[in-house]
Amino acid sequence: MMFAKFIVFFCALAAIGLLSACGHIPLNPDYAGPEILPDKIKKEFAYEKFRGNYAENVIETKKKYTIRRIEFAPAQDISGIEHKIMLDYYDVGYKKPGPVILCLPILGGNNKETEFFARYYASRGWAAIVVHRQDGYKDEKNLNNLDNLLRQMVFDHKQAMDWIEMRPELDSKRIGVFGISMGSIKASLVQALDSRVKTGVYCLVGGDLPYILMHSNEAGIIKRRKRIMADNGFSEAELYDNLRKKIVCDPLSYGQYIDARQVLIFLARFDKTVPYAKGIELWEKIGRPELYKLPASHYTSLLFIFYVRSRAFDFFRAHL
Numbered sequence: 241m242m243f244a245k246f247i248v249f250f251c252a253l254a255a256i257g258l259l260s261a262c263g264h265i266p267l268n269p270d271y272a273g274p275e276i277l278p279d280k281i282k283k284e285f286a287y288e289k290f291r292g293n294y295a296e297n298v299i300e301t302k303k304k305y306t307i308r309r310i311e312f313a314p315a316q317d318i319s320g321i322e323h324k325i326m327l328d329y330y331d332v333g334y335k336k337p338g339p340v341i342l343c344l345p346i347l348g349g350n351n352k353e354t355e356f357f358a359r360y361y362a363s364r365g366w367a368a369i370v371v372h373r374q375d376g377y378k379d380e381k382n383l384n385n386l387d388n389l390l391r392q393m394v395f396d397h398k399q400a401m402d403w404i405e406m407r408p409e410l411d412s413k414r415i416g417v418f419g420i421s422m423g424s425i426k427a428s429l430v431q432a433l434d435s436r437v438k439t440g441v442y443c444l445v446g447g448d449l450p451y452i453l454m455h456s457n458e459a460g461i462i463k464r465r466k467r468i469m470a471d472n473g474f475s476e477a478e479l480y481d482n483l484r485k486k487i488v489c490d491p492l493s494y495g496q497y498i499d500a501r502q503v504l505i506f507l508a509r510f511d512k513t514v515p516y517a518k519g520i521e522l523w524e525k526i527g528r529p530e531l532y533k534l535p536a537s538h539y540t541s542l543l544f545i546f547y548v549r550s551r552a553f554d555f556f557r558a559h560l
Contacts, residue, residue: 262535262544263509267501268528273342273485274398275496277433283452285433287395288318289374290325290402299328304361306331314399318376320385325399326372328355339560340367340404340413342397342430342437344423347378347460349530353420353545359510360549366556367410371400381468383482390429390449397430401437408413410498412436414560418552420444421538423516425491428522431503432494439559440503441552444511444538446518447492447525457512497524503529506541506548513538530555 256326275335294312301307308328317323332338341361345354351370358368374396379391405412418442419427424445431437446452453461454476507519523531532551534541541548 250262262547263531263533265528265533267530271500271527273501274499274527277435277494277497280320281433281494281497285394285398286392287398290399291313291406292402300449302362305366306321306333306451310403311397312403314396315402315529316389316395316399317392318395319374321376321380323372323376325396325403328358328372330358330546331370332362332365332367332372332524334409337409337411338367338407338431339416339556340410341416341556341560342400342427343368343370343375344417344419344426345370346420347373347422347458350371353542354423356545356558357418358550359547359552361556364553369400369404371397371415378464381464381471383468383472383486386483387487387489390487393426394429394433394489397419411477414438416440416556416560417491418443418556425449425514428498428526429489429494430493432491432497439556440498441504441506441555443506443548444508444514444541445491445522446514447490447495447522448518449490450480452514452518453483454480455512460466479492480515481482487544488520491522492525495522498526500527500529502559505529505531505550506534506551508534508536510535510536510537511541519556 245405260403290317292312294310297306299309308329308331310329311324314325343354343358345351354370358370369479380389401415404410415437417427417431417437420443426440426442430438443508505523507516509516534544536543
């Protein structure tokens with residue numbers, strides 16, 4: 241216990257020393273607003289709304305909130321992978337409809353980082369929902385199905401918002417999205433493609449998924465990359481070409497439809513997991529929203545977790 245406290249204290253001191261090196265860029269003062277989402281794209285992402293039954297169980301009770309596990313079968317599914325939508329709802333006991341923040345996890349590991357933010361929001365009186373990732377999606381080896389999986393991720397989160405609309409204590413006109421790494425990529429897609437999302441905070445985000453999948457130094461992605469090349473007899477160039485042809489559902493395809501005034505981005509300058517240059521590219525595509533540049537890599541950005549948490553909460557409070 242003492243060792244754990246020492247580590248937290250050491251990380252806090254290190255982060256304080258590094259904060260002076262953070263770069264902050266305010267919203268582009270010449271930003272004129274987002275482009276209108278074309279009808280063609282609206283039709284591509286039209287779906288059957290969830291209005292069915294769901295299972296609800298209390299999994300934890302705290303002084304300021306109750307965590308409820310919500311599970312239901314998706315009403316819309318083009319993934320070809322059987323799955324359920326699972327939500328952990330941090331119920332703060334609103335007396336009238338209040339805002340809610342969807343918290344979207346990283347690609348692998350546990351949900352501890354995302355839960356860290358959800359618990360904080362709930363402790364401050366704001367409802368939060370951790371949308372569990374679908375582990376079956378990341379094991380997909382069929383390149384022809386990758387774009388469908390990305391689209392299904394959007395549908396899954398749309399159906400999570402359908403569930404929010406069914407809850408009288410939640411205000412479906414005040415939904416925020418918060419994501420880290422892959423969670424932030426999904427958050428940007430959802431904000432671009434569903435008008436119910438009012439505001440978003442993206443941490444370690446990027447666009448151009450074919451490039452990210454080919455250049456990421458994340459061990460799991462490298463392993464799957466090598467497996468797909470071996471299974472298909474592809475060279476790296478051939479795999480990259482196939483990914484470019486098959487992946488259309490990409491943050492860079494829709495970034496111009498996100499309102500930059502409603503976005504806050506955190507990027508790590510030395511990120512090679514979601515390459516920093518691809519974060520900047522998406523930031524440009526959205527219209528140069530407010531941006532913090534952290535002097536860290538993808539994983540050492542954890543040193544700034546308290547700083548990011550504070551800035552993110554202030555942004556949500558101002559915009560929701």
